[in-house]
Amino acid sequence: MIQTKKTLLGMAALFSLYSPLNHAHTNSFNDLRMPSTMIAKVKFKNYKSGMWKLNQLHLDVAGIDIKNKSADVVINEAEYRKLEEMGFDVEMTMSKSLMRGPDAQYKNPQEIEQILNDYHNRYPDLSELKVVGKSLQGRSIWAIKISSGKAEKKPAVLFNGMHHAREVMGPEIALDIIETLLSNYGKDSKITHWVDANDIWVLPMFNVDGNNIVWTNDSMWRKNARGNYGVDINRNYPFAWGSCNGSSGYKGAQDYRGPSPASEPETQVMMNLVKEIRPVFDISYHSYSELVIYPLGCDGQRAKNADVMEPIGKEMGKRIGYTPGTAWETLYSVDGGDIDWMYAEYQVLPYVIEVNSGSDGFQPDYSKREPTVILNRKAWQYVLDRMDGPGIHGAVENNGKAVTEFSIAVQRKNGDAYVDYMTYKGKPNGTYDLILNPGTYRLNISGPGIENTSREVVLNQTPLTVNFSK
Ligand SMILES: [Zn+2]
Numbered sequence: 001m002i003q004t005k006k007t008l009l010g011m012a013a014l015f016s017l018y019s020p021l022n023h024a025h026t027n028s029f030n031d032l033r034m035p036s037t038m039i040a041k042v043k044f045k046n047y048k049s050g051m052w053k054l055n056q057l058h059l060d061v062a063g064i065d066i067k068n069k070s071a072d073v074v075i076n077e078a079e080y081r082k083l084e085e086m087g088f089d090v091e092m093t094m095s096k097s098l099m100r101g102p103d104a105q106y107k108n109p110q111e112i113e114q115i116l117n118d119y120h121n122r123y124p125d126l127s128e129l130k131v132v133g134k135s136l137q138g139r140s141i142w143a144i145k146i147s148s149g150k151a152e153k154k155p156a157v158l159f160n161g162m163h164h165a166r167e168v169m170g171p172e173i174a175l176d177i178i179e180t181l182l183s184n185y186g187k188d189s190k191i192t193h194w195v196d197a198n199d200i201w202v203l204p205m206f207n208v209d210g211n212n213i214v215w216t217n218d219s220m221w222r223k224n225a226r227g228n229y230g231v232d233i234n235r236n237y238p239f240a241w242g243s244c245n246g247s248s249g250y251k252g253a254q255d256y257r258g259p260s261p262a263s264e265p266e267t268q269v270m271m272n273l274v275k276e277i278r279p280v281f282d283i284s285y286h287s288y289s290e291l292v293i294y295p296l297g298c299d300g301q302r303a304k305n306a307d308v309m310e311p312i313g314k315e316m317g318k319r320i321g322y323t324p325g326t327a328w329e330t331l332y333s334v335d336g337g338d339i340d341w342m343y344a345e346y347q348v349l350p351y352v353i354e355v356n357s358g359s360d361g362f363q364p365d366y367s368k369r370e371p372t373v374i375l376n377r378k379a380w381q382y383v384l385d386r387m388d389g390p391g392i393h394g395a396v397e398n399n400g401k402a403v404t405e406f407s408i409a410v411q412r413k414n415g416d417a418y419v420d421y422m423t424y425k426g427k428p429n430g431t432y433d434l435i436l437n438p439g440t441y442r443l444n445i446s447g448p449g450i451e452n453t454s455r456e457v458v459l460n461q462t463p464l465t466v467n468f469s470k
Contacts (some may be wrong), residue, residue, distance in 0.1 A: 015032055037096045037220070039361070043070045044088040054088070055332035056245070060141065060222070060254035061289040064331060065358045066323050072358055074220055074254075101219035101364040106168040107175075108215050109139055109208040115175060116142050116204070123219040125149065126195060133269030135209045137225050141269050145202040147182050147357055149194045151193045153395070155433045157379060158279035158348075160203040160270070163209025163234040163286065163338065164222045166362045169355050169372055170285035174204035185275035194384045199275055207233060207266060219363065222254050225268055231258040234284075235269045235334070239342035244298035245278060246327070246335035257336050274342055278427045280347045280435060281383045284338055287358035289331075292317040292324040292379070295343040302326065303343055304422045308437055312386060313351055322353065347424045349435060372386035380455050391435040392443065395470040398450050402430025406447030413440035466468060 023388055039062060044050025060074040061327060072093070075083070084089045107115070120129045121334065126144040147154060159177050161170030183201060184191040194200065205211060209225035218230055223230025232254065235247035238261035242249065247257035258264055262271060294313040295303045303309045310324075318322035327334040333364050334340075339350035346365040356364060364372075396403040406426035412420035426432050426447065434443075445468050446452045455463070 008436065020157045020276040030415075037074060037076050037091045038080065039094040039099075040073050040075055040083075040090050040092045041070050041358075042083065043068075043091070044129050045069070046088075051332055054461045058248040058250065058255055059083075060220075061331075063354070063358050064273070064291075065289070066291075066330065070358070072361075093191075099219060100363075102166075102168045102214065102363040105366040105369075106172050106363070107205065109211055111192055111204060112205045112208075113140065113142055116144050116178075118422065119144065119178055119182060123185075126182055126185055132203065135198060135207075135224070135269075136265050136267065137209045137212075138248040139156040139208040139212070141203070141206060141208055141266070142431055143201055143273065144178060146178065146195055146200040146202065147198065148185070148192075152202040153429050153431050154197060154199045155393065155431075156199040156201060157384060157387070158201045158203070158274070158277065158278040158282040159285070160206055160282070162205045162207050162211060163284060164232075165207045165224075166220055166222055167285075168211075168214070168363050169369070169385060170289045171204040172369050173355060173373050173376050173380075174202050174283050176377070178202050178204075180377065183306045190381075191386075194256070195385075197257075198387060199277065200384070201273075201279065203273070206270065217326045219288045223256065224264055226258070226264065227251070229256065231264050232256050232271075233264055233266045233318045234338055235336040236262060236264050237271070237336050237338055238262045239336070239344045240296075240298060241336040243335045244333045246297055246333035246337075261336070270338060271341070271345075274346060274348065276345055278435045279342075279348050280387065282339070282342055283380055283383065284352045285352065286352055286354045287362055289354040289358055289421075290322040290328050290357050291352070291356065292320075292322050293327050293330060293352040294324070295326065296445070297327040297337050297340050301328075305347075305349075305436075309349055310434055312349060312383070316351065316353070316382055319382060320375050322378060327352075345425075347422065351383075354439040379391045384436065388463060389432065389435070390438050390461055392441070392457055392459060392464045393433045394466040394468065395431045396426060396445060396447075396450075397430065397467070399470065403447055404428050404430060406430075406445055406450060408432055408434070409435075409444040409446070411442040411444065412432065413442070418442050 058279040062072040062074050064071045120127045130143050131140040132143045133141050161174040176233040185195050213221040223232045229251040230337050235255050247255045275361040292313045296307050342348035342350040408419045408424045413419040441457050445455045
């Protein structure tokens, strides 16, 4: 889709709404009369400090290349000149007129709905379709649950694509996960086991409104369809919202966090889904930069269970050749992102995988689809494999009934002492799933109406089942 004139003028209007760069100089307003947009490469002498300086401007950072110490930005000519004036080494790599928009073989919201329905019709016993909610403009957001139905109360794993509308490879990876699991069930013993043992939820296209804009109006659209500016859904989650300069308060900025935490219907849809299914793992697919990102997003912060979270991310990175790290280690601070919220609220082990490289961009030729999805199988399959690694799983019952509200304070034995490790919220169906490293732990269960109970557990390399019942 080639950008229309209408879009270009629309973008000029947007830039006039914000741009901290342009407020200082009166002549820059005139520059905004020339709204052409380009992709430019900013090269850094020092990646970390250069990236931090660039991030303060809240420009549209499309992707990064850590190895070559550079970032791609989507900007207009006025912004280009400002970057030059500020001393950045900046070079235009593609003009707007050369942007083709996505290959028509990438999917739009209607196609996603059709494909998911087709899968369900072909594999009715292995799949369940669900509209998990509605977008701002009333479009259905679809997910599919892949599970053989052999056991109840299975642990869940979530894979989701496209928080950001222009990142068209995310849904392709999600569709490949669905295809790989469904078509190999009963043929491949590992895949059969994963589908028997877990509820595997796949939500291929989250930002359906934004994607509609990509196909009809602006191929570089990132946010949702709020107003004429959009909210960055992945800066709108309520945990640490707007807390560390990891998002913008300007409506026109590409990382606009919205007027209040979880203000957007899409954000609420994801929050409700996660609350309901309580995934053990999540992977949110984005593009591009070849990164595996794990919580937390604000500078210097790490997850309490970083000893579990980070090695899993690093292992995925190793398997697919992507750079692992927190957002502040690999990019810049991010606040209000989905993974931080999932971790903080429900102790999910969540990852963002930024697929594809800078030479691929947001919308590579469709021939890039096959190698990308094949490569990425090694990462999502590792997560499913890890479900069978060290961890403690079980049910909590009181008088034979599932306890629907409880928490587990986990302590880890360090020498002779028990040290507080982390507190997990129990699942509303009365079960829990803790992914841990081998060690000796004490689980302290508490909740309204139940007697506090503790149990010491020695965990080795395989999962343990520890049920609590009174
Ligand atoms: Zn993204």
